[in-house]
Amino acid sequence: MLETLGLEYHYQHGKKIVFPEIEVKRGQRLLISGFSGCGKTTLLSLIAGALKLQAGDIKFDGINYSSMSSLLLDKFRADHIGYIFQTLNLIPFLSVSENIALGIRFSQSRKSKVNDLNQEITRLVKSLGLGKEVLTTPVNRLSVGQQQRVAVARALLGKPDLILADEPTSALDAETTKKFLNEVMDAFDSTKQAIIMVSHDASITHYFDTVIDLNKQHA
Amino acid sequence: MLSLLLKSMRSRIIPTSLVTISLMASMVLLLSIERIQQGTEEGFNQSISGVDAIIGPRSSSLELVLYTVFHLGRPTNNITTKTVNDIKQRSDISWLVPIALGDSHRGFRVVATQSNYFEHIKYGNNQSLIFLNGVAFSELSEAVLGSDVAERLNYNVGSEIQITHGSVESIGSKHDDFSFKVTGILKKTGTPIDQAIFLDLKGYELLHLGWMSGKKVFSLDDIDLSSLPAGALDPKTVTAAFVGLKSKITLFKFTKSIREYSKEAISAVIPGIALSELWSIVGLVDKGFQLLSWIIIAISLIAMVTLIIASLDNRKQEMTIYRANGASPKFLAIMVICESLVIGLVAIIGAIILVTIVTYFATNQLNLALGISPSFKWISLEEIKVFGLILFAGVLSSLVPAVMVFRKNLHQTLS
Numbered sequence: 001m002l003e004t005l006g007l008e009y010h011y012q013h014g015k016k017i018v019f020p021e022i023e024v025k026r027g028q029r030l031l032i033s034g035f036s037g038c039g040k041t042t043l044l045s046l047i048a049g050a051l052k053l054q055a056g057d058i059k060f061d062g063i064n065y066s067s068m069s070s071l072l073l074d075k076f077r078a079d080h081i082g083y084i085f086q087t088l089n090l091i092p093f094l095s096v097s098e099n100i101a102l103g104i105r106f107s108q109s110r111k112s113k114v115n116d117l118n119q120e121i122t123r124l125v126k127s128l129g130l131g132k133e134v135l136t137t138p139v140n141r142l143s144v145g146q147q148q149r150v151a152v153a154r155a156l157l158g159k160p161d162l163i164l165a166d167e168p169t170s171a172l173d174a175e176t177t178k179k180f181l182n183e184v185m186d187a188f189d190s191t192k193q194a195i196i197m198v199s200h201d202a203s204i205t206h207y208f209d210t211v212i213d214l215n216k217q218h219a
Numbered sequence: 220m221l222s223l224l225l226k227s228m229r230s231r232i233i234p235t236s237l238v239t240i241s242l243m244a245s246m247v248l249l250l251s252i253e254r255i256q257q258g259t260e261e262g263f264n265q266s267i268s269g270v271d272a273i274i275g276p277r278s279s280s281l282e283l284v285l286y287t288v289f290h291l292g293r294p295t296n297n298i299t300t301k302t303v304n305d306i307k308q309r310s311d312i313s314w315l316v317p318i319a320l321g322d323s324h325r326g327f328r329v330v331a332t333q334s335n336y337f338e339h340i341k342y343g344n345n346q347s348l349i350f351l352n353g354v355a356f357s358e359l360s361e362a363v364l365g366s367d368v369a370e371r372l373n374y375n376v377g378s379e380i381q382i383t384h385g386s387v388e389s390i391g392s393k394h395d396d397f398s399f400k401v402t403g404i405l406k407k408t409g410t411p412i413d414q415a416i417f418l419d420l421k422g423y424e425l426l427h428l429g430w431m432s433g434k435k436v437f438s439l440d441d442i443d444l445s446s447l448p449a450g451a452l453d454p455k456t457v458t459a460a461f462v463g464l465k466s467k468i469t470l471f472k473f474t475k476s477i478r479e480y481s482k483e484a485i486s487a488v489i490p491g492i493a494l495s496e497l498w499s500i501v502g503l504v505d506k507g508f509q510l511l512s513w514i515i516i517a518i519s520l521i522a523m524v525t526l527i528i529a530s531l532d533n534r535k536q537e538m539t540i541y542r543a544n545g546a547s548p549k550f551l552a553i554m555v556i557c558e559s560l561v562i563g564l565v566a567i568i569g570a571i572i573l574v575t576i577v578t579y580f581a582t583n584q585l586n587l588a589l590g591i592s593p594s595f596k597w598i599s600l601e602e603i604k605v606f607g608l609i610l611f612a613g614v615l616s617s618l619v620p621a622v623m624v625f626r627k628n629l630h631q632t633l634s
Binding site: 048050070071074075077078079081083085088089090091092093094098102103105106107154 | 223226227229230536537539540541542543544545546547548549550
């Protein structure tokens with residue numbers, strides 16, 4: 001489904017990173033590990049189409065990123081990618097439901113995959129181990145673990161092909177991380193969706209089919 | 220997008236509403252100044268109609284109009300009845316109404332005139348004076364009241380009033396030896412006529428029989444009115460005379476020949492021209508105020524843009540989440556522009572409501588202070604253009620933060 005071809009990135013301060021070739025198939029769970037500053041987030045941003053390609057290309061279902069304008073890439077991201085941040089995933093002035101609904105706000109194709117929005121949101125929230133009462137709780141009263149689950153629900157809404165997660169567990173303790181990942185892996189559709197997660201946490205590698213260590217690549 | 224935007228703005232309600240209020244207040248200022256000026260002008264211009272010229276002592280033409288028509292200020296000099304009678308004989312004159320000013324009754328000015336005043340003096344759009352109650356005076360002891368006088372002092376036809384010498388009531392200044400009986404009350408005109416008391420010139424002359432240099436020398440009680448010789452009550456001088464010409468074409472020739480009248484220093488003033496002199500003076504001050512209001516509006520718009528730019532930093536998270544979920548930079552830029560549009564529209568709606576209220580009270584104040592009551596107006600096309608211009612300027616200035624948002628790299632915010 002997704003493959004990278006000779007990706008390189010030159011930072012403004014002079015550092016240059018050559019990324020390994022990555023191939024992700026539908027249903028595949030890929031972990032990109034490595035220490036801070038090794039380019040994990042940059043790689044994720046490149047795959048998300050948020051960062052302009054400098055060298056190399058990314059191919060998604062046969063379409064090259066380099067052939068798309070930034071406007072098309074935005075649309076592409078809306079249609080195919082669900083993104084989860086490290087922290088601060090939610091907009092404080094929107095309700096939990098509204099935050100989740102943002103996942104399909106900008107994509108017609110993802111909208112068309114959801115018949116009954118409220119029902120689907122409730123289903124996702126439940127499958128991620130959250131109670132229904134969370135939907136009416138103000139965002140700033142949720143725990144970090146709950147917030148991350150809401151972010152996952154948003155990323156999964158409308159069944160995008162690819163979930164990108166940038167250290168979603170870094171703010172969680174070991175116990176919560178375990179529970180969180182169990183639920184996330186259960187909730188995502190292992191037949192159609194792929195997940196690429198970035199993390200420096202070595203204890204979670206067993207949740208993934210493939211692990212790429214960026215540090216080792218450079219060594 | 221609108222619901223997202225409104226919720227986002229609601230989360231920043233205090234700074235947003237403060238900026239909206241400042242923008243609204245500056246628009247209220249601009250429009251109020253404009254409206255009060257227009258209202259005053261309209262009110263003044265409607266206060267005299269049908270009078271082609273005012274003849275008075277040679278002085279500033281504006282001064283003459285202000286005290287004869289608007290009862291503002293006081294006459295500096297009089298003209299002799301002999302001169303007035305001379306002018307009356309002219310063949311180009313259709314009618315002439317002399318007036319004498321100076322006395323008052325409980326703060327309301329007294330206009331001593333002849334009963335043909337009510338026939339010839341018009342107001343507004345050439346509307347004649349109408350008696351609400353009663354008729355014009357026919358005896359020297361009778362009086363006619365303007366509608367405000369009757370209403371505020373609660374007088375009716377048949378009421379008796381006494382006149383005060385001069386415009387301020389003080390001990391010994393009252394003409395308490397003679398009373399006038401009200402024979403008629405005029406219908407409201409929205410002009411200074413409403414705040415005037417009309418007497419017969421002869422009655423007015425009678426009041427002053429016993430007076431010399433502003434002091435009462437003897438009382439009327441000591442005089443047998445029937446023993447007065449004929450013509451004793453014909454006034455020697457009057458303050459001014461309103462004139463109607465047979466043909467307006469002769470107006471300038473008429474005023475010129477009055478200026479050249481050799482027996483007395485008099486002049487003829489065309490009310491409209493004198494008033495336009497007034498507006499050119501007032502207009503200058505008004506322009507200054509207008510300029511000031513525009514500057515305040517500009518400052519408010521700058522404050523709005525500053526607020527939007529300042530809020531962008533706090534909204535980094537919000538913007539990033541939109542972008543990560545596929546919103547284009549265009550979406551965010553439009554959102555920023557719409558924010559200024561919402562602020563502008565709310566400020567405009569608020570301003571319309573406030574201006575309407577301000578106009579209402581200002582109209583009352585104008586009526587109390589100047590006796591004029593300009594017609595109450597809703598929003599005019601001219602004002603809608605002003606609002607449009609301000610809205611446009613607001614949107615234009617919000618392009619600055621919009622471009623900032625548009626150019627922001629998503630990656631800068633993702634990491």
